[in-house]
Every structure is written in C-alpha cells, then in structure tokens.
Amino acid sequence: VYFPVINWEKNSHAFIQILLFKKCSGNVYDVSTLLVNEDANTLFVGGRDAVFALDLNNISREIAREYWFATQERQLECIPRGKDKIRCQNYILCLHKINDSDLHVCGTNAYYPTCDHMIVMFEYRQISEESRGKCPFEPAQKHTSVFVDGEFYSATSNNFLGTEPIILRSMRNPVRTEFKTSWLNEPSFVNTEIVHESESNPNGDDGKIYVFFTETAVEFEFYDKLLVSRIARICRGDLGGKRILQRRWTSFLKSRLSCSIPELNFHFNIVQDIFFLRRRKWQDNRGLHMTKLSVCAYSMKNIQEVFSKGSYKGPVTVEHSRVKWMVYRGRSSIDNFARSVGYNTSSDLPDKVLQFVRDHPLMDNSVNPIGNRPVLLKRGSSYTWIGVGRVTGLDKQTYNVMFLGADDGYLHKAFNCDGEMFIVEELQLFLSPEPVQSLRLSSEKGMLYIGSPSRVVQVPASACHRYKRCSDCVLARHPYCAWSRSAEECLLLANQTAQTENLIQSVKYGDASSCLKKSVRKCLFTLGNNVHLKCAPVSNLASVVWKFNGSRLQAEDSKYQLCDGGIAIFNITIDAAGFYDCLLVEKSKGKEFLTTVARYALYAQEETEEANVIATANKHNEAGAERFQSSVPPSLLNEAAKQESVDSQIEKLVLKLLGAGFALLFLLVWNFYRGHLSVPWKSRETRSKTSGAAGLGSPAPATEGSGSVRKSSATQTNIAGVNGSVLASFS
Incomplete structure (x- = not known):
C-alpha cells in the first residue's frame, strides 16, 4: 500500500534533495505525530490505523509497520452517533518513548480513546485501556501530552462532544483540573513542557509542568469573544486536596502570555506552537512562542517570577449584578516556607487556602517577552510549527537557528544575531501547497523530519552545497555553513573538525571580502539594442547595488531597469560603454558591507580601441575608469584593433x-x-x-594629307x- 519516493525540489539556484515517504492509495495519509528515536535510529510515524518505523538516515526506507484498527463493533457504535466512516477509524495521535524498548501509543479508536504499550519491534502488549482525558475523541482536535518518569500528563477534551477540557495526570496519583470556566474556557491546547525547578533550588521548590494554550478570556468584557494566549503551571508533587479539590490540582495557576508590538498596541494572541530551548540551568531556559505572523522569546526566570511572586486576580460581585476583578496576594506551592509551618504535601493545606486557590487560578501579571517585542515578524506567512537547532560558528559563538513550518508548505530558517533576526533560507517542501502539521529535529543526524496530512519529508538542517560561490556561501550568513578555500565549495561546518583556518564564515556581518575577486566579463553590444547583465544573489539578507564606472546607479533612471536577476539597459548608446559592477550590500548595526560579485566591461562594436573605451568612461567618472582599467583583458582590445586596420x-x-x-x-x-x-x-x-x-577629282598633295595626320x-x-x-x- 505504501511506497518510498525520492523527490527533488528546486530551490533558488541549486537543487536540494528531499526524501519523501507517502501513501499511494489515496490522497489522505493523515500523519498526526512524529517521534524521533535516535537511540534506535528510527523515526516513528503515527497515522490512520497504523504506526510506521522509518530509517532515520533515509526515511524512504521503511523498516516496519504495525496496523491498529478500530474493531468493527466500535465503528458500528460510532457511525450512528453522527460521525462519518472515515472519522470512525483509529487515528494515532500520541507517540511517547517509555524506555529503550517500549512506546506509549494512544489513538482515537472510533471516538473511544485508547492507549497501549508497544514494543519497539512492533508487538503490542495486551494492556489496552479506555483512555478518556489522555487522547482526543476527535482526530482534528488540538491536544498535547508528555510522558515523564512513568507519569502521563495530557491536555485535551474529556467527553465525546469536546465540551469538557481537562489537564490530567494519569498512571500514578491521578489528578485533574476543575471543570470551571475560570480554569479553562474553550481552550485550544498547544504544548506541554517539564521544567526541573527542584534542581539546585534554594527555596526547595518542586518540579513544574507548563501547559501552553489559547482560550477565551473571562477577565475582559467585550461584545465579542477575546482569545488570549495562556501559560498554565502545575506542580509535579501535587496530590490534590483532602476535602476541597480532591483529586484536583491545588497548584493550578495560569497567566496571560503576551506577545505584542507596544508602539502599535497590536497583540498576537493565537499561539500556534511552543518550543522550549533548554540550557544547563533551568533558569536559563527559553520558551519560543509562535503565532501565525510572529515569534516571541521568554525567559524561564521571568516566567517563574510571575507565578511565584505575582498577585492573583479574581471576580467579585458588585451592585447591579456587575462583576469586578480584584487583585489578591497569596501562595500556593509547597516549598521550604510551607514545610516550616507543617504543610508537607498539598493534602495538608487548610480548606481556606484551597478555597482561595479554586476561585483564583488567574495571575494578575502577564508574562512579557524578552525585549517586550517579537524577535521575528514576517508578514505574508502563516506559521504552524517551530523547531530550534543550536550550532557553534567559527567565531566560537552559539547560534539558535529556528525552523519555521508554514501552512503553505514552506520552511523558513531564521536566527537571531545581536538583536537582529534574519531569515537565511526559504524552502518549498511540497510541489502542491500542504500545511506543516508536525516538525521534529534530530541534532545528531542534522536532519529535519516534517509531516503534512499526506506525507513525511526529510530535509537537511543545512543545504550548504546549494551555494556554488564563495560570496554566496558567506553572504548567506548561515551558521551551519562555511566556505572551504582548498575544496572550493560550501561545506557543513560541523563536519570540519580540523583546519578551520582554511574556512571562511561571517555570520555577524556577512563580510565576504576574504573571497577571491571576480574577473571581468567581456560584453560587446550593438547600438540601439537592449543589454541584460545578470547578477542573482542567493542571500536573502543582501540587497543589490549596481555601479557604473564607480558611481552608483539610481533606480529612477529610465534608461536602466533594476530587477532581482540583474540589470537591463534599454536602447543602448555609445555612452553606455564602460564598467558595470554588481555589489551585494549587507547591513549590520548601522554599517554597510559591500562585496563585488560580478563585473562587466561593455564595448560598442563600432568603438573597440582601448583609448576610446577609457575616454567614454571618463565622461562619467574618470577616477572610476582608471581604477578598473587594469582589469580589462588586452586580448580583446588587440583583436578589435586588428579588425579595424x-x-x-x-x-x-x-x-x-x-x-x-x-x-x-x-x-x-x-x-x-x-x-x-x-x-x-x-x-x-x-x-x-x-x-x-x-x-572623282585630282588627288590631294601627299604632304598635306600627311601633315594633317x-x-x-x-x-x-x-x-x-x-x-x-x-x-x-x-x-
């Protein structure tokens, strides 16, 4: 039923290999989740009625597959409840690694969510269980989950209609959220992350689970519903209350996740994905919040302070049945201070504290991004997924490269350098537009694995080989790539462990002055014709500038037409003879860096002597002509002089x-x-x-006749x- 395909997509000036795995029987593959297992060298793919194991080095090679169908009985129960036959199948939505041999797998199972254990060699263990709250009923419903030390944390819907949202811990010490709109109000869950805040914590605080989602705000009064981004926090050691909040979270708190442009008062409220960038110390962790148009970065230290030191917000009824939101002070987590007064677990907390926690889950302060603004804003794009790779450049600095998947099937690669964000590459993943529905990065393999509704593709994190010239490689400012002088090609920096002095890279400034100078290209033209000079840079960061005999050409000059592929000169005259230079301009910290990537010497066919060319050039810029005269090939001028003789x-x-x-x-x-x-x-x-x-008469004298003659x-x-x-x- 399935077959591997190797697909080649054309991007810019070179070809990039994209390995493709797709289904041939029908257009819908229903890829819902991906799991990278570097230890087993396997990519696990969850789809409809099946789990696939693909070679992590080459996903076009299928290792194994295991089908998991919904029983006929379940399907017959599903269809009469208003669902179609396609939906009443088993969509694998959750794949988690338990250990080196086992996977935790959950599927919709014809609107009867079920989870199971699977051996990596694809044998199911007969411990299937009904799994409400672990996996969505509806295949298209947004959800999130994480498996930590034998505990399964999930955020999804707890009923068939999808009207009861829940954040649940199952398997051991089950605890869930309270079913109240002040806790969760029509949420759309995005991601779940664990932060080990108990490590080296002077306050004796507990580890935390953070859940990211979008919901309808209850604290704002508008005629229409206002959606806001949220971050919720729960403690791993939470056991629920003794009388109040039994088997309910006593540590559940949430705050608004702000991402806006302050001067425009414009807010990006719909979170699409979250990526957690982990460091050695949990305080240094970074959370990347992605909306359709922007990316905001958050400090873990700032997030922790909002929840541990902030105030709470809650409603109070006033006259005429109006509701007013008030600010309160209080504490809810179990730390050294709580233990010092006898509260060792959540079940020891007094009812008054638990009552306050139940009625005040919302923090007054919002979590603001680093710099109070987005680190990336891209109009015209609609981002769906984000991944981040870390790489160290030749300058010994570490760069975080973001991989952004869009709903039109494009992949953007961007990174932040000293407060400036650059998109260094754009790649079309699919021939026909398909949204990116999942994205995973293998740092060990240097590969990206991207899922759409009908296929999975494998793309190198860096396609350095596509840069064919030194200037293109350096001006791209791609942290993964460097130009090798000896090999004369753009190479993956991670593979160059020795002889780094032979490499050229300029991530911060895009300075390609170390590259070899470009030779002059000879061009003869006929008066009155049009001439096109090519210059197409690969770098997305550079702008093109043309100079004629050392003077910059202006775009408003009707004689010239500047375009992405070069410059066109219309109805050319003898005055157009001279030297044309194409330069790439990179801007960084208010400075401009210019690199010449192409040079042309134009000669009219009626005027080929070197002196005439130089004289024509001197009309515009005598100094510029003298500067470039030494690079004009004399062979062209000698040949032209002989022809004229x-x-x-x-x-x-x-x-x-x-x-x-x-x-x-x-x-x-x-x-x-x-x-x-x-x-x-x-x-x-x-x-x-x-x-x-x-x-007839006498003859004339002979002397007269001879004299006449x-x-x-x-x-x-x-x-x-x-x-x-x-x-x-x-x-």
Whole structure:
C-alpha cells in the first residue's frame, strides 16, 4: 500500500534533495505525530490505523509497520452517533518513548480513546485501556501530552462532544483540573513542557509542568469573544486536596502570555506552537512562542517570577449584578516556607487556602517577552510549527537557528544575531501547497523530519552545497555553513573538525571580502539594442547595488531597469560603454558591507580601441575608469584593433578606384566635346566621303594629307602627355 519516493525540489539556484515517504492509495495519509528515536535510529510515524518505523538516515526506507484498527463493533457504535466512516477509524495521535524498548501509543479508536504499550519491534502488549482525558475523541482536535518518569500528563477534551477540557495526570496519583470556566474556557491546547525547578533550588521548590494554550478570556468584557494566549503551571508533587479539590490540582495557576508590538498596541494572541530551548540551568531556559505572523522569546526566570511572586486576580460581585476583578496576594506551592509551618504535601493545606486557590487560578501579571517585542515578524506567512537547532560558528559563538513550518508548505530558517533576526533560507517542501502539521529535529543526524496530512519529508538542517560561490556561501550568513578555500565549495561546518583556518564564515556581518575577486566579463553590444547583465544573489539578507564606472546607479533612471536577476539597459548608446559592477550590500548595526560579485566591461562594436573605451568612461567618472582599467583583458582590445586596420585598408582601396573611375569619365566627355575623339559612325562617314572625292577629282598633295595626320597625332600626343597612360589604348 505504501511506497518510498525520492523527490527533488528546486530551490533558488541549486537543487536540494528531499526524501519523501507517502501513501499511494489515496490522497489522505493523515500523519498526526512524529517521534524521533535516535537511540534506535528510527523515526516513528503515527497515522490512520497504523504506526510506521522509518530509517532515520533515509526515511524512504521503511523498516516496519504495525496496523491498529478500530474493531468493527466500535465503528458500528460510532457511525450512528453522527460521525462519518472515515472519522470512525483509529487515528494515532500520541507517540511517547517509555524506555529503550517500549512506546506509549494512544489513538482515537472510533471516538473511544485508547492507549497501549508497544514494543519497539512492533508487538503490542495486551494492556489496552479506555483512555478518556489522555487522547482526543476527535482526530482534528488540538491536544498535547508528555510522558515523564512513568507519569502521563495530557491536555485535551474529556467527553465525546469536546465540551469538557481537562489537564490530567494519569498512571500514578491521578489528578485533574476543575471543570470551571475560570480554569479553562474553550481552550485550544498547544504544548506541554517539564521544567526541573527542584534542581539546585534554594527555596526547595518542586518540579513544574507548563501547559501552553489559547482560550477565551473571562477577565475582559467585550461584545465579542477575546482569545488570549495562556501559560498554565502545575506542580509535579501535587496530590490534590483532602476535602476541597480532591483529586484536583491545588497548584493550578495560569497567566496571560503576551506577545505584542507596544508602539502599535497590536497583540498576537493565537499561539500556534511552543518550543522550549533548554540550557544547563533551568533558569536559563527559553520558551519560543509562535503565532501565525510572529515569534516571541521568554525567559524561564521571568516566567517563574510571575507565578511565584505575582498577585492573583479574581471576580467579585458588585451592585447591579456587575462583576469586578480584584487583585489578591497569596501562595500556593509547597516549598521550604510551607514545610516550616507543617504543610508537607498539598493534602495538608487548610480548606481556606484551597478555597482561595479554586476561585483564583488567574495571575494578575502577564508574562512579557524578552525585549517586550517579537524577535521575528514576517508578514505574508502563516506559521504552524517551530523547531530550534543550536550550532557553534567559527567565531566560537552559539547560534539558535529556528525552523519555521508554514501552512503553505514552506520552511523558513531564521536566527537571531545581536538583536537582529534574519531569515537565511526559504524552502518549498511540497510541489502542491500542504500545511506543516508536525516538525521534529534530530541534532545528531542534522536532519529535519516534517509531516503534512499526506506525507513525511526529510530535509537537511543545512543545504550548504546549494551555494556554488564563495560570496554566496558567506553572504548567506548561515551558521551551519562555511566556505572551504582548498575544496572550493560550501561545506557543513560541523563536519570540519580540523583546519578551520582554511574556512571562511561571517555570520555577524556577512563580510565576504576574504573571497577571491571576480574577473571581468567581456560584453560587446550593438547600438540601439537592449543589454541584460545578470547578477542573482542567493542571500536573502543582501540587497543589490549596481555601479557604473564607480558611481552608483539610481533606480529612477529610465534608461536602466533594476530587477532581482540583474540589470537591463534599454536602447543602448555609445555612452553606455564602460564598467558595470554588481555589489551585494549587507547591513549590520548601522554599517554597510559591500562585496563585488560580478563585473562587466561593455564595448560598442563600432568603438573597440582601448583609448576610446577609457575616454567614454571618463565622461562619467574618470577616477572610476582608471581604477578598473587594469582589469580589462588586452586580448580583446588587440583583436578589435586588428579588425579595424583591415577595414581601413579596404576603405582606402575603394576610394582610389572610385577616384580613377570619375577621372576617366571626365576625360572621355572632354575629348568628345573638343572633337579630339569622334563617334565611330561619323568617322566612317568622313572616310567614305574623302575616298569618293579623291576618286572623282585630282588627288590631294601627299604632304598635306600627311601633315594633317601628323597634326592630329601631335594633338593626341599632347593630350596623352597630360593624362599619361589613361589614353594610351586610344592612340
């Protein structure tokens, strides 16, 4: 039923290999969850009625699969309840690693949620159990869960209609949220994270579970519903109350998660995904809150202070049935202070404290982002998933690279450098637009695994090989990539453990001055034609600037058309001859870094001598022409000079022939006019008349006749003396 496909997608100027695993029988694959198990070198994929095990190095190779169908009895019960046949199947929505050999798997099971244990070699253990509150009834319902030390924390709906939200701890010491709108009001759960706050904590505090979600706010009075982002906190050691809040969280608190642009008073309230960036100390952890348009970063220390030192907000009824929200002070967690007064567990807390906790789950202060603004704002995108990879550059600094999946099937790679956020790469994952529904990163393999409704793709975290030039590699400012001088290619920095002095990388500034200079490209043009000079940078961070003989060209000049692929020169004239430079401009901390990536020398075909080209260039910028003159190839100028010499000799010969022809025509006309040359038929007529006269009368003296002939000959000789050999053929 399933087959592997290797797909190649074209991105920018190079090809990037994308390994693809998809289903051939139908368009819907229903990928719902991914689990990366680096120890087993396996990617587990949860879909409809099946779990797949794929090779982590090459997901096009399927290792195994295990089907888990809803029974016919369950399906027959599901359909009469208003659900279609497709929905009344088993959608695997939860995959968690228990240990090296077991997985915890949960599925909708025809709207009868069920969880089970699965051996990594794909054998089910017969311990299936009805799992309300662990897994959603509806396949499309948003949910979240985490498996920690034999305890399963889940946030989902607890009934068939999806109207009873719940945050539940099961398996050991089951505890859940109270079913009240002040606790959870139409929530959409996003993510769950564990923070070991008990480690090296001077206050003796407990470990915490943080749940991120969006809900309808109850503290604001509007005509329409106002959605807000929330972060909720519960203590791992919470056992519930003794009389009040039995088997309910006594440590449940929530706060608003703020992500806004203060000067515009614009709030990003719909959280799409959360990624927790963990450090050695839990206080240094970072939470990344992603909406459709923005990403905000939060300090774990700030989050902890809001819950431990903040005030509580609760409603009070006033006159005319109005509700007013008041601020209260109080404590709810079990720490050294609580233990000192005899409260060792939550069940020891007095009823008055538990009553206050039940009625005041909302904190007054909101959790504000680092810098009080988003670290990334991208208009025109609609983000759905986020992942973060950490990499150390040549400058020994660690960079956090964000991988952002969008609902149109694009992947954006971005990172923050000294307060500036850059999107270094955009990659189209699918030929047809499909939303990214899950995203996992394997730091060990350097790979991203991305799921859409119908397929799973494998993409390298960095595609350094796509940068074919040194300037492109360096200007991309990709923390994963560096240019190798010896290999003359862009390589993955993590694989270059030795000879780092041979590498070029400039993440902070995008300074490509260490790259080799570009050679001049020769271009001959014909007057009146159009010329296109190519210059297409790979870097998303750079802007293109063109210079003509050292002077920057302006975009408003109608003679030129600046575009992403270069520059077009229309109706070119002799003044356009000269030197054109394409430069990439990177901006960082108010400074500009310029790198020349392409140079062109334009010559008109009618004007090819070096002196003429330089003279034309000097009209615009004499200094700029002299600066670039040394890089003009002399072979081009010599060849052009030889061609012009041949043309000049031919032109002189033609002029001589034309002059001789005009002189000959003039002499002929002059001789006919003076009578020195007679028309042939008149000469014959004269000779016949003379012969006739001599025959009829006495003959003329011989001397006169001979003298006449000699006179004529003398005249011709004089003319011939003037004109030389031109009339020799006529005498």
